[in-house]
Amino acid sequence: MGEFSYSKEILKRFKKPKYYGEIKNPDGFGKAGNPNCLLPEEKVHKNSEAIEISKLEKNQRILTHLGGYEEITSKFSRKYKGETIILKNKLGKLNLTPEHLIYAISVPKKIKFNMNKNKKKLIPAWYHAEQLKKRDIILYPKLKKEKDIKHMKINISKSKWDFKSKKIPNKIPLNSELLKLFGYFLSEGNIQDKPCKTYISFSLNIKENDIVEDIKIISKKLFGLDVKIDERPKNKTIIVFLYNAQLARWFKSLFGNGACYKKIPDFIMNLPKQKQKSLIFGLWKGDGYVNLNRKGPRAGYATISYQLAHQIKTLLLRQNIVPSIYEEKEKESNGIKHKKAYRIHVGQRDSLKRLCNILETKYNPKGYETINSWFDENYLYTPITDKHIKSYNGKVFNIEVKNIHSFVSESFCLHNCGDMLYLYLRIGKNKKGEFIKDIKFKTLGCPAAIAVSDMVCELAKGKTIKEAKKITNKLIADKLKKLPTIKYHCSLLGEEALRNAIKDYEKKKSL
Numbered sequence: 001m002g003e004f005s006y007s008k009e010i011l012k013r014f015k016k017p018k019y020y021g022e023i024k025n026p027d028g029f030g031k032a033g034n035p036n037c038l039l040p041e042e043k044v045h046k047n048s049e050a051i052e053i054s055k056l057e058k059n060q061r062i063l064t065h066l067g068g069y070e071e072i073t074s075k076f077s078r079k080y081k082g083e084t085i086i087l088k089n090k091l092g093k094l095n096l097t098p099e100h101l102i103y104a105i106s107v108p109k110k111i112k113f114n115m116n117k118n119k120k121k122l123i124p125a126w127y128h129a130e131q132l133k134k135r136d137i138i139l140y141p142k143l144k145k146e147k148d149i150k151h152m153k154i155n156i157s158k159s160k161w162d163f164k165s166k167k168i169p170n171k172i173p174l175n176s177e178l179l180k181l182f183g184y185f186l187s188e189g190n191i192q193d194k195p196c197k198t199y200i201s202f203s204l205n206i207k208e209n210d211i212v213e214d215i216k217i218i219s220k221k222l223f224g225l226d227v228k229i230d231e232r233p234k235n236k237t238i239i240v241f242l243y244n245a246q247l248a249r250w251f252k253s254l255f256g257n258g259a260c261y262k263k264i265p266d267f268i269m270n271l272p273k274q275k276q277k278s279l280i281f282g283l284w285k286g287d288g289y290v291n292l293n294r295k296g297p298r299a300g301y302a303t304i305s306y307q308l309a310h311q312i313k314t315l316l317l318r319q320n321i322v323p324s325i326y327e328e329k330e331k332e333s334n335g336i337k338h339k340k341a342y343r344i345h346v347g348q349r350d351s352l353k354r355l356c357n358i359l360e361t362k363y364n365p366k367g368y369e370t371i372n373s374w375f376d377e378n379y380l381y382t383p384i385t386d387k388h389i390k391s392y393n394g395k396v397f398n399i400e401v402k403n404i405h406s407f408v409s410e411s412f413c414l415h416n417c418g419d420m421l422y423l424y425l426r427i428g429k430n431k432k433g434e435f436i437k438d439i440k441f442k443t444l445g446c447p448a449a450i451a452v453s454d455m456v457c458e459l460a461k462g463k464t465i466k467e468a469k470k471i472t473n474k475l476i477a478d479k480l481k482k483l484p485t486i487k488y489h490c491s492l493l494g495e496e497a498l499r500n501a502i503k504d505y506e507k508k509k510s511l
Helices: 008-015 176-188 209-223 245-255 273-287 306-318 349-358 447-460 473-479 489-510
Strands: 028-032 043-046 049-052 061-063 069-089 092-096 101-105 125-128 137-141 151-153 171-173 189-194 197-205 228-232 237-242 288-291 298-303 324-328 331-333 336-338 341-346 379-383 386-401 406-408 413-415 420-430 433-444
Touching: 008 447, 028 489, 043 406, 049 306, 061 406, 092 386, 137 413, 171 209, 176 189, 176 197, 176 209, 176 245, 176 273, 189 245, 197 209, 197 245, 209 237, 209 273, 273 288, 273 298, 273 306, 273 349, 298 306, 298 349, 306 324, 306 341, 341 349, 386 406, 420 447, 420 489, 433 447, 447 473, 447 489, 473 489
Parallel strands: none
Antiparallel strands: 028 420, 043 049, 043 061, 061 069, 069 092, 069 386, 101 125, 101 137, 101 413, 137 379, 151 171, 189 197, 197 237, 228 237, 288 298, 298 341, 324 341, 331 336, 406 413, 420 433
């Protein structure tokens, strides 16, 4: 089961719990846990897109904290009134209920942990959002899936009324040249799709002759098409036209149309990372920049497509490049309205070096810099930069994910375990005094939560009230034989629910 496995004892109690059920009119009732949730507009990575959690559906595949995809088995929603926590890092921000578990490293306040070499010795675990603070480190996965494709079929047939378009190959190599052209289109391309007037155009700065030449050469080599060029000196632009309706509709089917709707299809997101460098090259040359002359050298990219921005984030992470993503609100400047935009900055020295290598740009950094983010084989490690609390009243959502029980938002890895444990007691009397004559549970949660619930019942049944109060989460975990570290919080639910049920009984008795 991913990076951990359950003991035989846990699996046995999960599959056939002895104490599952409900006691009507119990002498004592206790509950523990909260179904942790996200606000409806928070986005989760479904395949290579980021979708609002409220719009996700059962059986869709989403990214997990292990960098692979798993199916959604259930989706939950509920009304919530109370505090939510907003956390922010380089990749974005997240608004969620305080109990939600996040994959992170809690950094002690000692001075020695200002150094990365000491932070790297700390062990990551699942922490409640309310436990985390600024400077704590979150782990964000690099996409693991890789599948190479050598050739692509142009599966858009030529219209029978299309007498102008030149015939193009129905199969072309998916090579560095094609990926570079795709990058140019995603940054600077547009589709005109009207009857008898369907074509591709690229709007470029008049100085970008290298891109014009690239488009010209690639179009001729791969499709046998000549481009038409329209220079507009007054506007400082140059337009490159590809007049072929079949090719235009194929590009539209792959990438969408209109700057705010553009996105990269899944099969390209899953190509080998070495091959994706050509796509990054085309994207950055089209809508990006590199400024190595400023005091803090930096590269940047801008788009009004939310999906494209976060897909580029995924591409960069696979190259061990740390991006920072900023949202720029809609504004008006000099009488011109600018749509909401997403800006990606790359400034960390090693990341900028890697990006410059992809862009074939020389960069020889001088001196050293403070590095607060780093990579290993599986994750980006980056600090929480802001945390604040907000009041909320409305619907919240959670999902259950097959096997791995985690999912990935735009900026954090989240455990989907919204464990709720309900415990029912029947109290009897014997020579020793009051004892737990019967005990039952109902649990909404993962296998570990159900096994914990069953074990706490077994440990408590037959015990006096005094003896039952001494049952701890450590005892519960020990009895289950190898409760995984990332599931240790479930044992706390068992202890808390039992104590709450006993308190409820004692309160009723005192009335």
